[in-house]
Amino acid sequence: MTVTDVGQHQMWEAQYYQHERPHSLITSGGLGTMGFGLPAAIGAKMARPDQEVWAIVGDGGFQMTSMELATAVQEQVNVHIAVINNGFLGMVRQWQEFFYEERYNQTPMVNPDFCKLAEAYGIPAARVTERGEIEEAVNRNRALTAGPTLIDFVVEKEEIVFPMVPAGADLDDMIRRPTPEEFERKRRERAAAAEATEEATPEPEAPAAAATVGTRFGV
Ligand SMILES: Cc1ncc(C[n+]2csc(CCOP(=O)(O)OP(=O)(O)O)c2C)c(N)n1
Ligand SMILES: [Mg+2]
Numbered sequence: 001m002t003v004t005d006v007g008q009h010q011m012w013e014a015q016y017y018q019h020e021r022p023h024s025l026i027t028s029g030g031l032g033t034m035g036f037g038l039p040a041a042i043g044a045k046m047a048r049p050d051q052e053v054w055a056i057v058g059d060g061g062f063q064m065t066s067m068e069l070a071t072a073v074q075e076q077v078n079v080h081i082a083v084i085n086n087g088f089l090g091m092v093r094q095w096q097e098f099f100y101e102e103r104y105n106q107t108p109m110v111n112p113d114f115c116k117l118a119e120a121y122g123i124p125a126a127r128v129t130e131r132g133e134i135e136e137a138v139n140r141n142r143a144l145t146a147g148p149t150l151i152d153f154v155v156e157k158e159e160i161v162f163p164m165v166p167a168g169a170d171l172d173d174m175i176r177r178p179t180p181e182e183f184e185r186k187r188r189e190r191a192a193a194a195e196a197t198e199e200a201t202p203e204p205e206a207p208a209a210a211a212t213v214g215t216r217f218g219v
Helices: 008-016 037-047 059-074 090-099 114-120 131-142 180-197
Strands: 002-004 053-058 079-085 125-128 149-154
Touching: 002 008, 002 037, 008 053, 008 079, 008 090, 037 053, 037 059, 037 079, 053 059, 059 079, 059 114, 079 114, 114 125, 114 149, 125 131, 131 149
Parallel strands: 002 053, 053 079, 079 149, 125 149
Antiparallel strands: none
């Protein structure tokens, strides 16, 4: 069973995770509340101790209720936490990219080291920065059946959820995933524009390690 928080990671879960049984995804539709994921996953595991439960949470939402790690440890709740760490309030950053000329105001996150945070609670934790490390890390934590576990998945910071419907627009006006050629053209246009203005805007603080897990074309 998976339980999500709110944001881009929630959409990726819904788009890419193959659910084979009903009642195996707990997630909000619209109007979701960040911070829901971890406590809800703890509740789900307590209600269904026979099921393997994963909390899929963003780096922003996780920090709204990460104090519940203490509850999971205290009650020995075997919930596996996957932090999808893009260093941003990603869903809002995506809106700023598309509709507010990439003015990333208040969306870059200065995160704690999530592995150290987990370890401070005595929770086994690992960081994944490469696609090839995913399977081993997931299997390692799946085998741990006492108490919570955590994986900090460091993903590409500017990954986008497609398709996207702008506020107030019709469903046929949805923004679709660009082809690799369209994407490359946009990248070149951006680079040229940045060079022309010689922008001195500092890059937001990078997450703890290289961002290489996600790619824009085929997650
Ligand atoms: C309590 C609360 N505050 C603000 C929002 C608006 N909001 C929706 S998604 C989002 C960003 C979520 O960031 P993160 O948890 O890092 O997930 P990501 O989109 O990066 O996967 C925000 C601020 C919300 N849904 N709930
Ligand atoms: Mg995020």
